[in-house]
Amino acid sequence: MVIINKNTNVIVQGITGHQGAFHSGEMIKFGTKVVAGVSPGKGNTEINHVKVFNTVSETLDYEPYASMISVPAPYVKDAALEAIDNGIKLIYILTEHVPVHDTMEIAHQARRKNVMLIGPNSPGITVVNESKIGIMPNHIFKKGNVAIASRSGTLTYEIVKAVTDSGFGETTVVGLGGDPIIGTTFSDIIKIYNEDEQTKQIVLVGEIGGGEEEKAAAYIKKYVKKPVVGYITGRSAPPGKRMGHAGAIIEKGVGTAESKINAFKDAGIKVADYPDDIPGLLQKL
Amino acid sequence: MNLYEYMGKEIFKKYGIPVPGGYVIDNVNELKKYEEPVAIKSQILSGKRGKAGGIKFAKNNDELINYSKELLSSKINNLTVNKLLIERMINIKKEIYLSITLDRSSKEPIIIMSSEGGMDIESVPEDKIHKIYIDPLIGYSDYIAREALAYLSVENKKQFSSLLRSLYIAFVNEDAMLMEINPLIIDNDNNIIAGDSKVIIDDNSLFRHDEYKIKDTDKTELENEAANKSFTFIEMGGNIGVIANGAGLTMATLDALTLHKLKPRNFLDLGGTDDIEIVEDAFSFVLKAKPEIIFVNIFGGVTKADTVANGIVSSKNKFNIKQNIIVRLSGIHEEEGRKILLNNGIKAFPDMNDAIKAISKIYEVN
Numbered sequence: 300m301v302i303i304n305k306n307t308n309v310i311v312q313g314i315t316g317h318q319g320a321f322h323s324g325e326m327i328k329f330g331t332k333v334v335a336g337v338s339p340g341k342g343n344t345e346i347n348h349v350k351v352f353n354t355v356s357e358t359l360d361y362e363p364y365a366s367m368i369s370v371p372a373p374y375v376k377d378a379a380l381e382a383i384d385n386g387i388k389l390i391y392i393l394t395e396h397v398p399v400h401d402t403m404e405i406a407h408q409a410r411r412k413n414v415m416l417i418g419p420n421s422p423g424i425t426v427v428n429e430s431k432i433g434i435m436p437n438h439i440f441k442k443g444n445v446a447i448a449s450r451s452g453t454l455t456y457e458i459v460k461a462v463t464d465s466g467f468g469e470t471t472v473v474g475l476g477g478d479p480i481i482g483t484t485f486s487d488i489i490k491i492y493n494e495d496e497q498t499k500q501i502v503l504v505g506e507i508g509g510g511e512e513e514k515a516a517a518y519i520k521k522y523v524k525k526p527v528v529g530y531i532t533g534r535s536a537p538p539g540k541r542m543g544h545a546g547a548i549i550e551k552g553v554g555t556a557e558s559k560i561n562a563f564k565d566a567g568i569k570v571a572d573y574p575d576d577i578p579g580l581l582q583k584l
Numbered sequence: 585m586n587l588y589e590y591m592g593k594e595i596f597k598k599y600g601i602p603v604p605g606g607y608v609i610d611n612v613n614e615l616k617k618y619e620e621p622v623a624i625k626s627q628i629l630s631g632k633r634g635k636a637g638g639i640k641f642a643k644n645n646d647e648l649i650n651y652s653k654e655l656l657s658s659k660i661n662n663l664t665v666n667k668l669l670i671e672r673m674i675n676i677k678k679e680i681y682l683s684i685t686l687d688r689s690s691k692e693p694i695i696i697m698s699s700e701g702g703m704d705i706e707s708v709p710e711d712k713i714h715k716i717y718i719d720p721l722i723g724y725s726d727y728i729a730r731e732a733l734a735y736l737s738v739e740n741k742k743q744f745s746s747l748l749r750s751l752y753i754a755f756v757n758e759d760a761m762l763m764e765i766n767p768l769i770i771d772n773d774n775n776i777i778a779g780d781s782k783v784i785i786d787d788n789s790l791f792r793h794d795e796y797k798i799k800d801t802d803k804t805e806l807e808n809e810a811a812n813k814s815f816t817f818i819e820m821g822g823n824i825g826v827i828a829n830g831a832g833l834t835m836a837t838l839d840a841l842t843l844h845k846l847k848p849r850n851f852l853d854l855g856g857t858d859d860i861e862i863v864e865d866a867f868s869f870v871l872k873a874k875p876e877i878i879f880v881n882i883f884g885g886v887t888k889a890d891t892v893a894n895g896i897v898s899s900k901n902k903f904n905i906k907q908n909i910i911v912r913l914s915g916i917h918e919e920e921g922r923k924i925l926l927n928n929g930i931k932a933f934p935d936m937n938d939a940i941k942a943i944s945k946i947y948e949v950n
Contacts, residue, residue: 373791398789399686400759403720406691411721436885438916451832453856456885460915477831479761480691506832509688532835535820535842543816543831543853545788546688551706556839573840575937 301446301471301495302415303365303389304429305330310355310363310387312337312378313370314346318393322369322434323347329431334361337378355385365389367423367432375419376401383412390482391432392418399545402480409482416482420544422452422474435459435472443468445581446492448485449504450475450544454532458504458574465578470498477544479508485515493523500526500581503568505559507533508546512559520566528580529563530571531556585785586802588627590669592763592781599754601747601765602777606671612652618645620672624652626660627667629802631704636661641673674777679767680736681705681713682748683782684755686762693718693755695728695748699736701767702779724752740774747776759789810869815852817869822847824943825875825907827866829854829882829892837881837936844940846947849875856886863895867903877908877943881936884915893921897928908946912939 303309309326313319314336323333324347333349335358342353352358355366366382368375368390375397382390383405390409397419409416417424423433427442439456441463449455455474462469473488475481485503492501501523505512512531519527534556536542538549549555563570569580587595593603608627609615626638633639638660640651648670655665679701687694695716700708714735716728729745738744747768755763764782771777785796803811810817816831820838824846828834831853838848850873854866870878882892896911911932913921918934925932933939 372788396788398759398792399761399786400720400756400789403686403691403693407719407721434886436916439885449832451830453830453883453885453887454832454836457833457883457914460883479688480686504832506835511689514689532832532839535838535848536835537818537820540818541816542818542835542851547831547835572843573937574836575935 301426301491301498302424302473303426303432306332307365307430308332308334308361308363309365309367309430309432310335310337310358310361311367311369312355312382313368314338314349314351315341315344316369318434319369320346322393323349325434325437326431329437331430331432334358334363355381355387359385363387365391365432367391367393369393372396372398376405379405380408383408383414387414389415390417391423392416392421392476393423393434395420395477397478399478399480402478406480406482417473418476418481420478421476421481422455424474425472427469427471433474435474439463440472441468444470444497444499445502446470446495446498447472447502447504448475448488448492449473450477450506450546451504451532454574455504458502458530458577461575461578462502462581465581467578467581470495477546479546481546484511486511486518489515489518489523493525498525500528502577502581503527503529505529505531506544506547507531507536507542507556507559508544508548508550508554510553513562516562516566516568519568526582527568528571528577529568530574530577531559531563585787585796586629587783587785588629588667589625589781590627590667592783593778595754595758595783596778596781599750601750601754602775604671604674604777604779606669608667608669609652610656610667612649612656615648615652615670618642618648622648623671623673624648624655625669625671626655626665627669628660628663628665630661630663633660638665674769674779675772676769677772677774678770679779680738680770681708681766682751682768683762683764683766684751684760685764687717690717692720693752695732695752697732697736705766718752723756724749738770738776740770740776743776759786759793760784761786806869806872810852813865813869815855815866815869818851819873820848820850822849823876825849825870825873825878827852827854827870827878827880829856829887833881833883837879840936840940841879841943844944846940846943849873854882858886858888858891860891860895860898863892864899864902867899867905871903871905875907877910877946878905879939879943880909880911881939882911882913882915884913884917884921888917889913889915889921890917890924893924893932896930897924900928900930910939910943912936
């Protein structure tokens with residue numbers, strides 16, 4: 300299994316909020332096993348036929364494996380620590396604008412307890428025909444052999460749709476998140492995709508800021524035999540400006556599109572100039 | 585958010601990090617009577633201030649007044665000087681570089697130091713830079729200062745240790761992304777003093793830091809106005825107004841225009857919306873930037889393409905938009921959306937590159 304499957308039990312922290320309510324409903328339509336919801340103070344209610352509890356510990360009878368966190372930014376750290384403390388093994392944080400010091404602490408606690416963290420500020424994870432945790436639109440996927448990882452939301456949907464329309468289809472799509480510090484990074488996800496038997500080729504959608512694309516490229520050069528297609532946004536971004544995502548910023552000359560594109564090319568990754576070019580660079584297998 | 589030098593030094597003072605005695609003025613009438621040699625430092629958010637003439641040294645009262653007059657409201661590195669920091673001169677025995685920042689890769693704070701202080705850390709060779717990583721869940725402990733001192737030669741070890749501890753506490757408590765002291769000055773009496781400050785506070789932490797809820801000095805007026813409406817809007821140099829949804833797709837749109845040798849006027853991320861009014865708000869900002877053409881690039885995922893189309897039509901009528909509006913609309917309800925636009929005389933394409941080619945054509949014709 301790649302991260303999650305049909306039988307993955309999922310809880311949603313913040314299920315009674317606007318986003319939590321809508322997207323837990325969409326996840327259930329996709330086939331995700333949403334076993335319980337958590338909203339402090341809203342216990343003993345129900346939403347989308349899912350029981351709501353005040354605490355994560357009260358949901359443990361349902362044996363949750365993963366939690367989607369969709370609570371306002373000031374409460375994300377508390378919610379994540381609650382989930383980790385209750386033995387949740389996969390935490391996905393949808394929320395944008397989480398203070399970066401909070402994310403550092405969440406990431407370190409997750410690491411100590413062997414918890415996989417996706418996000419914050421991420422559209423989530425979709426394993427086609429199996430399970431979806433997050434907010435990616437249900438209608439864009441089709442089962443195929445391409446695994447995709449990206450730092451954005453809408454751009455990812457656009458690329459997934461293009462991969463679907465061109466007949467390839469996907470195995471797994473992960474949105475890593477647009478923040479400067481995120482849980483799972485390109486270099487983590489590339490190892491998972493490389494080992495997944497159903498994944499025959501990989502698409503990485505990076506952007507300016509940080510050095511994770513370069514790290515992943517070094518790993519690919521050494522260990523990955525599967526064809527990889529890359530795309531990097533932010534070539535036209537002025538240095539020092541945060542381009543919408545808190546993590547999309549060129550700082551002190553680090554994190555330029557040029558550096559990432561060169562690292563990709565050096566690793567034998569085919570680099571698309573435009574998102575529309577991606578399907579054309581995939582291999583007919 | 586980037587803080588001015590004087591604001592960073594106020595934080596340092598609060599945490600017991602020594603800074604030179606001084607005061608801030610935004611008007612020469614606020615100058616105090618000259619008593620000792622002072623540095624007059626333009627408060628702008630730009631590196632290489634000294635080289636650009638933004639820092640002057642006064643040795644008498646006339647110089648103090650004349651240099652202050654000269655610097656106030658002048659332009660240094662294209663930025664207007666609104667405030668000056670007047671500071672007592674420090675005799676310098678040695679300059680050190682010291683900063684704490686976030687390491688994105690290890691996901692933790694990192695202390696960076698160099699005995700080559702006073703110059704840009706990017707121009708210091710790697711072997712002259714020492715780094716210490718700190719586990720955020722454990723925090724600071726005194727051995728960190730001992731490790732730093734094994735690398736830096738500082739006589740006043742006790743003062744350095746307490747300064748480093750204070751800087752780390754300030755970094756965490758103030759939700760900083762960067763706290764840089766360059767140079768950290770050691771004077772002839774071996775006192776350690778922060779000669780400069782560069783502090784960046786995490787915008788996302790402002791809900792717990794009311795004191796920083798001021799106008800972001802790093803943004804243009806229009807950018808600040810948009811931020812209050814919760815849009816990310818960034819001014820760029822060109823002439824094509826851009827509205828797109830999602831930061832990634834918006835960046836991809838700017839990149840694609842640039843690759844076609846067209847120049848975007850702005851970055852505007854509409855966000856996930858199913859609200860016509862938000863589309864209208866977006867148009868009102870882009871119009872303020874006075875673009876020649878407006879390019880809307882939407883992929884409907886959660887956002888429905890027909891809702892955005894209705895927003896575009898109502899904006900066109902409401903603001904009486906005379907500029908060409910070129911739209912690329914794809915995703916959920918895309919056909920309905922494009923039909924709405926075409927019925928209202930707005931060009932709509934399913935494909936981004938086709939839409940951009942249409943923009944290029946407009947420029948070729950003119």
